[in-house]
Amino acid sequence: MAASVSVSVQAEAFDAGAELGALGGGGEGGIASFVGVVRGSGGIVALEIEHHPRMTLAAVARVAEDAARRWPLTALRVVHRYGMLQPGEAIVFIGAASPHRPDAFAAVEFAIDRLKTGAPFWKREHFDDGRGEWVAARTSDDSRADRWG
Amino acid sequence: MRIDYYAKLRDAVGRGTEEVSPPAEVRTLGGLIAWLASREGGTMLGGAGDVYGAIDDVVAAHDATIGDAKTISLFPAMTGG
Numbered sequence: 001m002a003a004s005v006s007v008s009v010q011a012e013a014f015d016a017g018a019e020l021g022a023l024g025g026g027g028e029g030g031i032a033s034f035v036g037v038v039r040g041s042g043g044i045v046a047l048e049i050e051h052h053p054r055m056t057l058a059a060v061a062r063v064a065e066d067a068a069r070r071w072p073l074t075a076l077r078v079v080h081r082y083g084m085l086q087p088g089e090a091i092v093f094i095g096a097a098s099p100h101r102p103d104a105f106a107a108v109e110f111a112i113d114r115l116k117t118g119a120p121f122w123k124r125e126h127f128d129d130g131r132g133e134w135v136a137a138r139t140s141d142d143s144r145a146d147r148w149g
Numbered sequence: 150m151r152i153d154y155y156a157k158l159r160d161a162v163g164r165g166t167e168e169v170s171p172p173a174e175v176r177t178l179g180g181l182i183a184w185l186a187s188r189e190g191g192t193m194l195g196g197a198g199d200v201y202g203a204i205d206d207v208v209a210a211h212d213a214t215i216g217d218a219k220t221i222s223l224f225p226a227m228t229g230g
Contacts, residue, residue, distance in 0.1 A: 036230055050156050052222060054206050080229065092230055112230050121229035122156035134157040137226030 003073040005064050009057045011083040016090045023075050023095045032104035033095040034112050040087025043127045049091065051082040052120040063114045067096070070110065071103040078111060082121065110148050116141040150215070152185065155224035158200060178202045179211030181221065199226060 008014075016035045023031050038047045064078045075097040085091060092115065096107040123135040153166045175184045182200050201208070203222040204215055215221065 052155065052203075052206075052224075055203060055208075055222070115230040117227055117229075119229035120155075120224065120227055122225065123228045124156070134160075134225070135228045137228050 003068040004075045005061075005068050006075075006077045007057065007061045007064050008079045009051065009060055010079070010081060013081070013089060014079050014093065016093045019077055019079060019093045020095055023077055023097045029074065029097060029099035030101040030104050031095060031097045032101070032108045033093065034108050035090050036092040036112070038085045038087050038089050038091060043129065044087060044125050045128050046087075046126040047085045047091070048124040048126060048132070049082045049085065050122045050124070056080075056082075056120045059119045060115065063111055063118060066114070067107040067111045071096075071098065071107045072100065073098045073103065073107055076107060076111075078115075080115070080119070080121070113141075113144040113148060117145045150218055151220045153220065153222045155222065157225045158223055176214055177211065178204060178209050178213050178215055178221070181215055182211070182223065185223075200224075201226060 020031065020033050023033075038044075060078055060080055064076050067073070068076050073096050075095075077093070077095045079093040081091055092112070094108050094111045094115075096104045096111075098104040098107070117137065124132050125135060126132045150171075151166060151168055154162050154164065159165050169185070171181055171184050175181050182202065201224055202211075203209060204213060204218045205220055206222070
């Protein structure tokens with residue numbers, strides 16, 4: 001099965017619902033998805049996401065292609081934003097279509113686990129008191145990425 | 150060679166990019182990072198936590214040789230997704 005793999009790394013906002021709808025064209029099987037959203041708790045007024053001008057798109061594409069090799073998918077779509085995002089906005093969308101639902105679920109979970117620590121993005125939270133704090137990487141994210149082997 | 154600093158590391162070092170000519174004995178990514186830190190009194194890069202790098206846009210371990218690399222990217226641990 002040759003999956004249709006599509007990846008975008010962009011500054012522009014995207015419509016997660018439209019991305020999900022676009023995956024449904026195959027007409028069979030199941031579609032699983034994940035959407036990461038900017039949190040607005042704790043006084044956060046904006047999330048700044050920095051990326052690498054040359055490396056990031058290739059790294060995200062490698063994660064997507066790896067997922068499509070590991071599981072029998074008909075389609076996989078990854079969208080990840082960079083720039084200054086507002087609370088409630090979608091940061092990342094991952095959607096996978098497959099004739100078998102365990103494969104669709106696993107591919108999505110694999111992709112987000114691997115993007116967390118393997119895609120060159122760096123996040124800085126901006127707070128209502130004027131502070132900007134770089135988000136620290138979590139060892140739990142490393143563990144989740146490593147568990148896929 | 151050009152060094153590009155990203156995210157918290159750029160803040161710690163105080164600049165986004167620079168051209169450097171490391172001495173001949175600096176052969177690895179780890180050696181380059183140590184040499185860059187030594188110019189700053191050994192504190193600025195060290196203060197930025199763990200430093201990761203890419204040699205000509207390919208992520209590399211600290212023991213990788215830098216050879217005739219044109220660009221070195223230095224950055225903290227990634228926080229994507």
